[in-house]
């Protein structure tokens with residue numbers, strides 16, 4: 001039996017994780033948490049809001065699935081890594097914001113860090129058992145979101161409803177907006193850097209509209225290994241929860257004979273500057289990725305509220321990065337302080353409703 005603690009149980013990832021846990025008798029849900037929705041009876045231990053590490057202390061899980069959205073997931077990520085408890089990580093924001101602290105905690109704890117993000121699950125699988133010096137570079141695929149192909153001047157008036165209509169994935173609102181701005185791919189770039197220890201100049205982003213190829217690894221002999229499948233998060237969730245086993249899922253095999261075509265292209269950094277800003281923040285290191293994430297969270301919430309135009313999301317993030325000193329955080333308190341200051345700067349930039 002594997003004892004699972006599910007954080008973010010009412011969300012898009014959380015609900016799909018419940019389906020996977022229900023289908024596998026060897027997975028036992030011992031604890032569940034949500035941000036605000038009631039979840040009484042979902043697991044022996046439940047918690048709504050509050051400090052997630054209190055719940056984890058009581059639950060004594062073998063595996064924590066962190067499917068909380070945003071910086072709110074950072075404490076749980078560090079808790080699991082520090083203790084060497086398996087961490088199935090959907091909450092990419094925690095690794096982006098706390099990358100250095102997370103790697104140090106992971107090295108001390110010695111547990112498994114299993115990505116749930118589909119691109120990173122794909123990379124993890126393509127890299128497994130390979131020596132680092134055989135790997136030339138990583139290629140993250142991006143659907144391009146609902147505004148792929150548009151120019152900047154065509155994005156001036158886009159509404160939250162238009163931005164929420166993602167072409168290939170059905171996800172929570174925050175990541176869906178991040179996919180429309182390409183901030184999501186920026187977060188994933190930083191996530192990949194910390195997960196796989198590959199420098200930024202050897203991580204490439206390509207647009208691939210159907211999300212059939214989840215990512216690729218280029219090897220030094222010119223070979224490229226890709227991971228393909230229908231875009232369905234139950235596959236990477238199941239992979240992370242049942243690792244090192246590989247359980248059956250209800251997802252159908254790829255229909256190749258029916259005619260499958262794959263299209264790739266370069267991202268438009270002019271129209272989607274958050275991808276460039278994330279790369280710069282990652283390369284500068286320290287708390288710049290934390291600042292990128294914090295300002296983006298504030299700006300996305302304001303956009304969803306109708307208080308900020310779509311194109312201003314990137315402007316808010318750019319200004320928060322310019323205002324920050326980026327000094328590395330030596331502990332969680334310093335990281336929380338960097339996050340708070342970046343939110344304050346971003347807030348100051350957003351018109352009051």
Ligand code: NAD
Nearest residue numbers: 008009010011012013034035068069072090091092171172
């Ligand atoms: P969502 O908005 O659907 O769900 C978020 C969950 O987090 C909810 O259960 C909510 O109650 C909980 N939550 C929010 N704040 C909390 C807090 N302070 N304490 C405890 N719980 C809190 O989001 P989602 O789409 O499921 O995404 C979750 C995470 O997974 C995000 O980091 C996202 O980037 C990542 N992710 C999601 C997908 C996807 O397909 N949805 C794919 C890849 C990665």
Ligand code: MG
Nearest residue numbers: 117118119188
């Ligand atoms: Mg992803």
